[in-house]
Amino acid sequence: MSDVEHRDARISERILESMRDGVITIDLTGRIITFNGAAGRILGKDPTEVLGHSFAEEFLAEESFDDFNEVVFKAVYEATTMHSVEVALQVEGKRTDLLVASSFLTFDGDDGEEQRFGVVVVFSDMTEERKRRKIKRLFGEYVDPRIVDRILSSTEAARNRRGDMTISFVDMRDFTGWSERLDTDALVDLLNRFLAAMTEPISAAGGITDKYIGDSAMACWGAPFTEDATQARDACRAALGQINALPELRTALVANGVEHAENLDAVVGVATGDVLSGDIGPPSSRNFTVIGNAVNIAARLQEAAKAYGQKILVAEETAKRAGEGFVFREIDRLTVRGSQRPVTVFALLGTPEDVDPAVLELVDTYQSGLAAIRAREWDKARKAFNACLEIDPVDVPAAMMLERVDAFEADPPPASWDGVWRRAQRAMINHPPLK
CATH class of the missing domain: 3.30.450.20 (PAS domain)
Structure with a gap:
């Protein structure tokens, strides 16, 4: 050679x-x-x-x-x-x-x-590749493919991450009533159609549907799954899409003979903040999920939306990050169950081109009432909130604030009061039902 x-x-x-x-x-x-x-x-x-x-x-x-x-x-x-x-x-x-x-x-x-x-x-x-394909087939219909890809392609340490994310919860109103009116098959069909309608706007806005909890769905936006800079804007867009999907869903349910389907409604809570995301749970039954104060706040805002008569409530950080493409109405400063940290809460009303000028007038008038109540100017606050009810006689937040003015005038808050409505104080007020 x-x-x-x-x-x-x-x-x-x-x-x-x-x-x-x-x-x-x-x-x-x-x-x-x-x-x-x-x-x-x-x-x-x-x-x-x-x-x-x-x-x-x-x-x-x-x-x-x-x-x-x-x-x-x-x-x-x-x-x-x-x-x-x-x-x-x-x-x-x-x-x-x-x-x-x-x-x-x-x-x-x-x-x-x-x-x-x-x-x-x-x-x-191809052993590992075959396993990956099998997992994707098994979970593709139930778990967002981005979660599956992350689980398959990352080490356990890499899968767990701490950072800012935006979390949303959407919930069907009066599920107890629906469960009493419908038989099992009809109730399951209603739930499936409702959750499908609520999930589509999440996907359209790039979000991850984290889990379904009974009649509610939890979603998240932010790294490593979505653009960090647009997470709040995307979540707000999804929330509006969820509320806007309800009329078509109601119409379809009515056509299928579902009684009282015209009353089907939903509420959404959205919050942005520091969370831990990753594989959580014992080795035998781990799930990808997101935990942290922002998750708790989003869940509580979804609950509070019913009491405040709003479709969508968002935390202040979410409203700030979402930018000027949306119309927000400050509703209250409060503490939510499970947290002592005050949260300024806003209602998401829509985009500027979609919100009626009368609603914008109500937003400004209500804001002046909030400033007055925090300044302990009870008469000025009462006048502003009454003006809100002249614009919209069934505006729940204005009615609630009028009750609060009466309560504070009869028993003024201490000099150290920071304008936050706390859980113990909220027991003083009989919240009117959602109209």
Whole structure:
């Protein structure tokens, strides 16, 4: 062998050993002439003990290699240039899934005709890839594909992350009443159609539907799944989409004969803040989820939306980050159950082009009333809130604030009062029902 031929052979050997795919070549006598390290690792054989041996001796005696052998022999006995198929082997007691390709090796003879001189078999370990595909098939209908991809592609440490996210909860109103009026099948159908209608705007706005909790759905926006800079805006867009989806859903339910379907309603709570996201739970039943104060606030705002007579309530941080493309109405400063941290709460009314000028007048008048009540100017506050009711006689927040003015005038808050309506204080007021 010349120096050039020797060099080329060494290069070929190094290339074969660096490959992640297994490579076997067999001459026409059935002798194994190439068996790289990857082939040994995948098939559980020592290359030094296999090279030069008969392929039949090494593989035909083991039943677990039957499908693998069939692909190899197709290259010998069939005229097709390349054969490729997925096969499953039992290697050292474990299932190994392979993508195996085989073809014959040829050279041009002295007469110019193509001559066969052996077979090459190349195979890849597809075990992990098959597992990934199976998981995606199993969970694709229930879990956002981005969550599945993150679970499959990340280490446990990388899957867990702490940072700002925007969380929303949407909830069907009067679910207890619906459950009393409908039989089981009709109730399940109603729930499925409601949650489907509420989930679509989440997806359209790029959000992750984290979970369904009875008649409510929790969603999140932010890194690593969505654009961090637009998370609050996207969540607000989704919340408006959820409320706007209700008329079409009501119409469809009425057409299907669901009684009182015209009364179907929903409320949404949205909050932005620091959360922990990742695989939470014991090893036997972990789930991807998001936990933190922002999750609690969003859930409580969804509850509070009913009492304040609003469709969508958002926390101050969400309103700030959402920007000027939305109309917000400050509703109150309060503490929510499970937290002592004050939250300034806003109602999301829509986009500027969609909000009626009369509503904008009510927003400004109500804001002046809030400023007056916080300044302990009871008469001025009462006048502002009465003006709100002249604009909208069924405005729940204005009616609530009038009751609060009366309560504070009769029993003024302490000098240290910071304008926050706390849970103990809220017990003083009989909140009117949502109109």
